[in-house]
Amino acid sequence: MRKIKRFLSALLCGVILITGTLAGVSVRTDAAASSYAVQLRAAGFPDSYIRALSALHTAYPQWQFQAVKTGLDWNTVVSKESVNGVNLVPKTGNDATKSTADGAYDWTTNVWTVYDGSSWVGADADYIAYYLDPRNFLNETDIFQFESLSFSKVQTRQGVSSILKGTFMENMVEDSDGSELDYAQAFMDIGEETGVSPYHLASRVRQEQGLKGTSSLISGTYSGYEGYYNYFNVGAAGITSTLVIKNGLAYAKKAGWNTRYAALEGGAKILAKNYIGVGQDTLYFQKFNVVNQKNLYSHQYMANLAAAYNEGRKLGQGYADKQQAFVFRIPVYSGMPASAVTFTASGNPNNYLKSLSVTGQTLTPVFRGDTTSYSLVVDSKVSSVTISASPVAAKSSVTGTGTKKLQTGTNTCKVTCKSESGASKTYTLTIVKKAGAAAETEKTSVTSKTYQLKNKMVTGIAPGTKAATFLKKLKVTAGTVKLFSASKKSVTGIVSTGNVLQVYDSKNKKVSSYTLVIYGDVNGDGKINKTDLNRLNRHLNGTQKLTGCYLKAADTNRKKDGVNVLDLVYLNKHLQGKITIQQ
Template sequence: MIKKMISYILSFAIAASMAASCLTASAAKMTGSCTADVLNVRSGAGTGYSKTGTVSYGDSLTILSETTDSSGAKWYKISCGNVTGYVSAAYVQLTSSGSQGSSDADFESYMTKQGFPESYKPYLRKLHEQHPKWIFTAQKLGVDWNTALKEECVVGRNLVHSSALASWKSMEKGAYDFNGGYWYGLDGSWVAASKEIIMYYMDPRNFLNDTYIFMFENQSYDPSYQTESGVKTILADTFMSGSYTCPDTKKKYTYSQTFMDAAKKSGVSPYHLASRCRNEQGVNGAPQSLGTVKGYENYFNFFDIQAYATSTMTAAEMGCKYAKTTNPTYLLPWTNQYKSIVGGSIFLGTGYITKGQDTLYLQKFDMVDGGNGLYYHQYMTCVFGQANEAISLKNAYSQDILNSAMEFKIPVYNNMPDKLCPKPTSSGDNNNYLKSLSVSGTSISPKFDKFTASYTAKVNAEVSSVTVNANPLGKSAKVSGKGKVSLKTGENTVKVTCTAASGVKRTYTIKITRKAASQTLQQGDVNGDKYLTVVDALLMLRYNAGKTQLDSAQLKRADMNGDGKVDVIDALTLLKKISQS
């Protein structure tokens, strides 16, 4: 026993000695999310250690412990799927401390009365436990989930960066060049988002934590807690952290006060305005916010209104082209920073907030009809833009504000999936198209096209089976459902599924109709099975030999030469006919 104790103490001492180079504090049960587009996971706390993998923006991280490197910078040891290792804490947004508490009976009743589906409730319980004063309102959109998803998958309505995972990028018609093997650039270096990543960001349940919940916060101006100091926090590390001098009026302003003026005049939250400009223009500013767009010098567009790329103009040029127009309501033309920020805020307020699109989520996904229909009136095309801005919003709030009675309007669709829509993580592409599809012995209609999923085919009554041939277009894709298929009389449905390298599936359907046999029995069909076979000839021979009986109808069909009797000649005549058919 003493030897075992000594061995244990020695082992503990060795382990402690190995960990002496870094201070480690337990962070068990902590969770967080990645705030970088792609973040390296390393074998140790520091950039000098080897990579063990990567995590992407928005990935949920389980924080196992925290430590510091040789310079004193904080690192987290995390796990995410199959990846475990260390990441810089600067790129991790903590989302919870993992505390668990008992349910509030009144809150349970409130959720039910609000009409929150059961799949929402576990996340709302946790949020209520962490922030008991927060108010969660079920915003019943009255919109069918599948209809909305189909609309959001229209190419160009949602974009991701061209450097994103292949599983995040659409391969629908108009999004990808199958001959050239590249994605079409739809707005500079952006491409069409895949259905799977759109589903992930559309599903409100994926963002019911104390960081991303801010995409559901009402964005109207509330001076009771929205302050200039909060705006300064949002702008602290950006080109908007200080002051500027208008190039035309020579007046000097601070950006923080400009956003407060914009909030008062537009009725929009200054936190929302500041974080939106930060996301649109970046920390160092873009040409359209610095007044340096060639040909449009000293014209500004901080909110990137009407800033989209065309075949002849860049997005920045288009944005400044709009900034050069005249409209007193929006203080156009925007010949200085102040007019662009305040005028753009008024545009945002009258164009979105007053149209019912008063949350970041609804400005990204237009699911309310404020007089301009559904799906089309969307402020941003980046599929995760609202998630980016939610982080900035939370970071702007003091703890006192976070402890107050804040309201969040959480969308609820009709016919939502029972389970959360997962985030695509595969590096494989979404090429789940077939290269060819055919049915042996017949043709399919319409003519095969990889984008067409439904076909029909017809075969005669005597065809009892066919072979379905199918080949994938993608090199790593796999096909199931092809091969020999038995057919019944009438309609037969054959489904061929192509699975892409990323795991997403596309199903092609062929409805094969097998004609019914003629109702009038033909000459020679002794047994009445609607087919001429050797069995019928054998029945003729057995009858002739006195070994079986035939009724009058059978005798009539068996008399092949019409001489009034059934004999060997009739059997031989039938066999000859069968051999010639």
């Protein structure tokens, strides 16, 4: 019987290598072909596959590649495989790899829904797309997830031993029936019997049970299920670790897997019948069912998103000599991106606030992390408020908090939470400060300890004074001030004769104005120089009269006897450095 199965397995392999399967077309690595790239395109591979496959062909001319034309739309496949709970990643992994879809993640608590055991959560859709895209794995290390999993004579006991090295299956153990179990030989025998690659069987058990093999599923000592084993974790599912173990061992007990060998053989037969036998004959197709039309996107052997990738690498390591006629069945989808999907693990994406408050005040509405606009009204006596906030995720940062001064009327404060991945969410607080009776009746005024404000003029200003310095030395009560030039432009440089100080009340209504006078700055450029001397001279000889603030600035000796030749002499002595015009 075993010889018949061996013959059928070899015959099946021969058919696949020569003609391909119903879903794929084989590419012969015929050295006589004028262009291998032409062959690949003829077989159905898009241009974005050609370069990598051609490089593999150059290195391994006996390798054969089949384009499995799924007929499925790429975006549809990604969407279906991204349904909550279908593909899982470790809870301890980079947060960017985890799904934040509704039901899979709570933004307000930074908690992911656990779908299997105690540590497996939903995978991010972009991360799923990365693993779905075959073009990311067309290299000599990762391509074995696409290898046909049928038994082949190129597979050896030595290759199985290489896969098992460093694991609990490396050495012989005593089986529960008293016989000696050589794992490597067992996988070879079972592989030949079932028509399944022994490398695949060894890699699968290694993936399921880990290096140490400490799971209760294969201990044979679990209470209520003593003497039963489940190496392939068949039926082992549940929301808790205990439930996973009990369900898996209940399956083993029902199946009669009361020896280690029986559990290995039974699991292999399920793989052969339920997966390889229905077209899911690669690790990739067992992970992503895009070929079994009756159960598309379900009937997937493993939920671990990286399982095919990890097992494929171990599978390839089992081959000491890779210069053999391997067959790789590689899926092709319609509507694929022009180039391979990329993914960057950028960290936690949560940019929600856990708390937001204003000391002594009440926000409207009540704070929620997913609500970004709030308002509050404070009394006219409140001069400032203190805003506090904390992020949901520990690695997020918050800006915009602290003490904020308030003006009467509407004040807008913004608090921003930036996630570890760089995404920002801004929360806006609109704070309205009431205008109290005292504030409404308080008179707007401007005073200064440095300058003299009298008769609608400002004097006492040193030549060369900058506008910012000038304004800083003014005390404004119940209002604001602005400085303009004679041409009504805002002054930002040095102040000069003729500049106008406009005074506004708390409602931004103009209530008064003052004209600046710098004695000696006759022409209004903020400096005292020969230009001013000439301008004063033209006034005195009657060719160009001075008026207003400029006439006042010409009274350089400050004797209040009118502008005359003595002021001209005084200005000239100032320029000679003999005296200084007093402001």
